[in-house]
Amino acid sequence: MQLVLLSGGSGKRLWPLSNNARSKQFLPLLEKEDGTMESMVQRVVRQATEANLTNNITLATNASQLDIITNQLGNKVSVVTEPERRDTFPAIALAASYLKLAKGCANDEVVVIMPCDPYTEFGYFKTIAKMVECVNANVADLVLMGIQPTYPSEKYGYVVPEQEKSSTEYKKVARFTEKPSVDVAKQLLAQSAYWNGGVFAFRLGYMMQIVEKYMPISNGDKTLSFDEVRNRYSEFPKISFDYEVAEKSKSVAVVPFSGQWKDLGTWNTLTDELKQHTIGNAVMGAHCENTHVINELQNPIFVDGLKDVVVAACPDGILVCTKQHSEEIKKAVENLTPRPMYEERRWGTYRVLDDSYYADGRHSLTKSITLKQGKNISYQIHHHRSETWTFVEGEGIFVLDGQEQRVKAGDTVVIPVEHWHAIKAITELTFIEVQSGNPLIEEDIERTEWKWSE
Amino acid sequence: MQLVLLSGGSGKRLWPLSNNARSKQFLPLLEKEDGTMESMVQRVVRQATEANLTNNITLATNASQLDIITNQLGNKVSVVTEPERRDTFPAIALAASYLKLAKGCANDEVVVIMPCDPYTEFGYFKTIAKMVECVNANVADLVLMGIQPTYPSEKYGYVVPEQEKSSTEYKKVARFTEKPSVDVAKQLLAQSAYWNGGVFAFRLGYMMQIVEKYMPISNGDKTLSFDEVRNRYSEFPKISFDYEVAEKSKSVAVVPFSGQWKDLGTWNTLTDELKQHTIGNAVMGAHCENTHVINELQNPIFVDGLKDVVVAACPDGILVCTKQHSEEIKKAVENLTPRPMYEERRWGTYRVLDDSYYADGRHSLTKSITLKQGKNISYQIHHHRSETWTFVEGEGIFVLDGQEQRVKAGDTVVIPVEHWHAIKAITELTFIEVQSGNPLIEEDIERTEWKWSE
Numbered sequence: 001m002q003l004v005l006l007s008g009g010s011g012k013r014l015w016p017l018s019n020n021a022r023s024k025q026f027l028p029l030l031e032k033e034d035g036t037m038e039s040m041v042q043r044v045v046r047q048a049t050e051a052n053l054t055n056n057i058t059l060a061t062n063a064s065q066l067d068i069i070t071n072q073l074g075n076k077v078s079v080v081t082e083p084e085r086r087d088t089f090p091a092i093a094l095a096a097s098y099l100k101l102a103k104g105c106a107n108d109e110v111v112v113i114m115p116c117d118p119y120t121e122f123g124y125f126k127t128i129a130k131m132v133e134c135v136n137a138n139v140a141d142l143v144l145m146g147i148q149p150t151y152p153s154e155k156y157g158y159v160v161p162e163q164e165k166s167s168t169e170y171k172k173v174a175r176f177t178e179k180p181s182v183d184v185a186k187q188l189l190a191q192s193a194y195w196n197g198g199v200f201a202f203r204l205g206y207m208m209q210i211v212e213k214y215m216p217i218s219n220g221d222k223t224l225s226f227d228e229v230r231n232r233y234s235e236f237p238k239i240s241f242d243y244e245v246a247e248k249s250k251s252v253a254v255v256p257f258s259g260q261w262k263d264l265g266t267w268n269t270l271t272d273e274l275k276q277h278t279i280g281n282a283v284m285g286a287h288c289e290n291t292h293v294i295n296e297l298q299n300p301i302f303v304d305g306l307k308d309v310v311v312a313a314c315p316d317g318i319l320v321c322t323k324q325h326s327e328e329i330k331k332a333v334e335n336l337t338p339r340p341m342y343e344e345r346r347w348g349t350y351r352v353l354d355d356s357y358y359a360d361g362r363h364s365l366t367k368s369i370t371l372k373q374g375k376n377i378s379y380q381i382h383h384h385r386s387e388t389w390t391f392v393e394g395e396g397i398f399v400l401d402g403q404e405q406r407v408k409a410g411d412t413v414v415i416p417v418e419h420w421h422a423i424k425a426i427t428e429l430t431f432i433e434v435q436s437g438n439p440l441i442e443e444d445i446e447r448t449e450w451k452w453s454e
Numbered sequence: 455m456q457l458v459l460l461s462g463g464s465g466k467r468l469w470p471l472s473n474n475a476r477s478k479q480f481l482p483l484l485e486k487e488d489g490t491m492e493s494m495v496q497r498v499v500r501q502a503t504e505a506n507l508t509n510n511i512t513l514a515t516n517a518s519q520l521d522i523i524t525n526q527l528g529n530k531v532s533v534v535t536e537p538e539r540r541d542t543f544p545a546i547a548l549a550a551s552y553l554k555l556a557k558g559c560a561n562d563e564v565v566v567i568m569p570c571d572p573y574t575e576f577g578y579f580k581t582i583a584k585m586v587e588c589v590n591a592n593v594a595d596l597v598l599m600g601i602q603p604t605y606p607s608e609k610y611g612y613v614v615p616e617q618e619k620s621s622t623e624y625k626k627v628a629r630f631t632e633k634p635s636v637d638v639a640k641q642l643l644a645q646s647a648y649w650n651g652g653v654f655a656f657r658l659g660y661m662m663q664i665v666e667k668y669m670p671i672s673n674g675d676k677t678l679s680f681d682e683v684r685n686r687y688s689e690f691p692k693i694s695f696d697y698e699v700a701e702k703s704k705s706v707a708v709v710p711f712s713g714q715w716k717d718l719g720t721w722n723t724l725t726d727e728l729k730q731h732t733i734g735n736a737v738m739g740a741h742c743e744n745t746h747v748i749n750e751l752q753n754p755i756f757v758d759g760l761k762d763v764v765v766a767a768c769p770d771g772i773l774v775c776t777k778q779h780s781e782e783i784k785k786a787v788e789n790l791t792p793r794p795m796y797e798e799r800r801w802g803t804y805r806v807l808d809d810s811y812y813a814d815g816r817h818s819l820t821k822s823i824t825l826k827q828g829k830n831i832s833y834q835i836h837h838h839r840s841e842t843w844t845f846v847e848g849e850g851i852f853v854l855d856g857q858e859q860r861v862k863a864g865d866t867v868v869i870p871v872e873h874w875h876a877i878k879a880i881t882e883l884t885f886i887e888v889q890s891g892n893p894l895i896e897e898d899i900e901r902t903e904w905k906w907s908e
Contacts, residue, residue, distance in 0.1 A: 302772070320757040368808055392818035
């Protein structure tokens with residue numbers, strides 16, 4: 001079987017820790033049994049592997065998340081990137097095309113689609129295994145997970161099973177209801193309806209038939225390549241998988257799940273699951289109650305006298321908010337951070353230390369940049385800024401205008417405007433970069449490849 | 455007359471904004487009528503000048519505060535620095551010696567001693583003018599200010615006037631009572647006692663007689679110089695002016711003052727006087743009550759849902775505390791900041807951007823340093839660290855091993871270990887300094903003077 005994790009969202013709801021480059025599913029806030037920290041997506045991949053579900057995991061995501069996924073999951077997963085954000089049907093159509101055309105999966109292989117960040121337990125993955133069994137046993141074309149509702153929520157879609165007695169393992173689906181009123185939700189609960197958890201299992205061939213309605217893959221002698229499908233991504237309609245596939249399908253079954261299932265999408269829900277009240281350099285006084293501090297800055301934080309408050313500090317900003325009101329921060333903070341001040345990239349991480357404008361109109365940007373051992377930054381040139389790099393940890397190879405040289409902690413190199421340069425880490429390598437120029441924007445860059453001599 | 459402001463304290467009570475290099479009286483948090491900000495000591499100097507009291511103002515302080523006083527008050531004041539912290543009697547003895555021996559004041563000149571940071575009003579300085587009149591009229595050897603008590607406090611010293619009817623301008627003092635119980639304080643209030651506000655007026659000769667008891671200034675032909683008195687500072691007893699002078703004096707009068715008089719020494723009292731609820735890059739949501747945010751960092755702060763809370767953020771740390779509990783933070787934060795992360799020096803300011811230790815045992819420190827126009831850093835050498843300076847604003851003259859060169863924004867210079875260097879600002883000059891070495895401590899420095907060619 002093939003497991004596809006849908007990784008979407010940018011999300012300001014967990015500001016300042018989440019930003020356009022680091023969605024909530026990548027925040028390293030969940031403590032593992034060994035005391036180390038993992039992100040929501042790392043947790044799901046670990047759980048799927050530990051449940052012996054599969055090692056064939058593909059992340060379907062936006063191109064902007066490729067670097068952080070590579071950084072957090074390395075070669076544990078394949079990655080399919082959408083060229084643009086559309087909706088869940090096109091995203092799943094692209095992932096299916098990838099499995100078929102790039103990975104060469106057979107039409108009768110079972111594919112399971114799920115969100116990349118539910119906060120859930122072992123039984124959830126056991127339920128997925130049952131769904132796979134149902135597809136293999138030809139119970140239905142499409143099998144989905146039904147979450148046992150705990151209250152008549154207006155937020156979820158509902159899956160209504162047929163009322164006849166059937167298997168205890170699964171039920172045939174009669175119909176779907178999207179986000180009902182509380183009164184309707186109460187009626188649905190009386191009919192033993194489930195929440196639609198966004199987990200779907202089907203044979204690859206079933207999905208490819210639907211894909212071909214919009215984009216004929218095989219046309220006589222010619223078969224499209226995956227790259228060709230991806231280039232024509234905008235031809236897929238902007239519609240959800242629920243509307244385009246689930247609600248139109250004549251043959252749908254649901255497998256129920258009733259264990260832990262949460263979306264840690266707000267500070268209120270996330271802090272409920274944190275094992276410690278402080279993460280990072282923080283001290284809590286004796287008069288705090290139900291208060292959490294997460295500090296990714298070097299500056300120490302001291303809190304006291306607070307009740308039901310979350311404090312979150314990182315280069316992008318500092319939040320101090322009662323958990324109740326933290327649900328509303330998305331709009332308030334929309335314009336607070338002009339650019340991400342911390343990013344995980346495929347080669348490592350950077351942190352903005354200083355971003356200053358001066359009376360003479362000049363602008364400077366100072367970053368701490370860390371490359372993982374063996375990783376490199378592409379060969380690049382800037383047209384509007386010079387850079388000074390002072391190496392403070394490790395060893396590497398620096399290229400300037402085609403000349404390689406070894407560099408190590410203590411060395412400084414200067415890269416004038418319009419000079420090609422790259423850097424590769426021999427050991428883990430950290431340097432302080434001072435950018436000077438106008439404008440100082442990430443987009444002032446041209447890239448090519450450098451053929452490293454070692 | 456001569457006005458002497460006593461500037462003491464280091465104070466963690468306003469952590470993180472105050473530290474050993476920046477006591478509470480130097481925090482630029484008070485808004486002037488024109489909307490610009492001033493510190494408590496800047497306010498007192500401005501008020502004394504606006505009240506036409508005097509332009510002869512001397513700050514008596516610890517050597518560690520010399521740089522920040524120069525930065526905030528420039529040549530508006532003279533400065534006397536104690537070689538070590540002792541108590542108020544030695545501090546005032548040293549200031550009197552300075553006025554007599556260095557400034558050449560006459561024995562009959564009136565000297566007024568006051569704290570450097572009361573939060574008070576015009577009438578306070580008018581009261582000082584009355585005290586000066588009393589000394590000039592030979593009402594008493596020592597005239598002090600009596601603050602009209604508002605409640606039977608245990609925190610203050612009390613001045614008990616003689617009960618006979620006397621002038622409305624002043625009263626003769628019968629006795630002093632230090633920090634009484636509440637019951638005793640109530641009795642003192644019934645006797646029309648005043649709080650001792652620590653403001654004293656006397657003729658310079660009166661004080662010098664007492665100084666000479668401990669250190670004969672004139673001995674036959676020879677008169678000590680001020681530097682000689684300062685070098686022998688440890689010979690003065692560690693005792694307060696109240697015990698050594700006020701309580702022993704046979705001739706003391708008190709001039710009452712009943713206007714605004716506050717010590718803004720805790721977040722609780724200080725925030726009461728702030729005109730704005732946010733200072734710096736901060737946004738307050740709609741559900742806050744009696745909450746103040748002071749942000750000296752670049753990172754934006756968003757707060758919501760808070761009641762009676764102070765948030766203060768600067769390079770030294772971040773405080774989030776109910777105002778009630780902010781009175782107790784001194785002990786809690788004692789070990790939170792290993793070194794000041796922001797300092798005002800006589801030549802300008804610096805801010806620590808990053809202070810990191812790496813797996814290979816190396817340490818790096820990155821600072822943003824700004825020199826005021828025309829100011830310079832002394833010619834210096836480090837034995838354990840190299841430095842890279844990247845200039846990001848302005849123009850200056852850089853010296854390395856005796857060679858001067860002009861530098862400007864965009865330039866980088868490297869200073870290897872054991873090389874003499876200095877920098878002078880032609881215009882306001884900012885550079886990013888990356889220190890690398892072991893150990894990285896401020897004390898790894900030798901200084902001398904450089905004779906600038908321009």
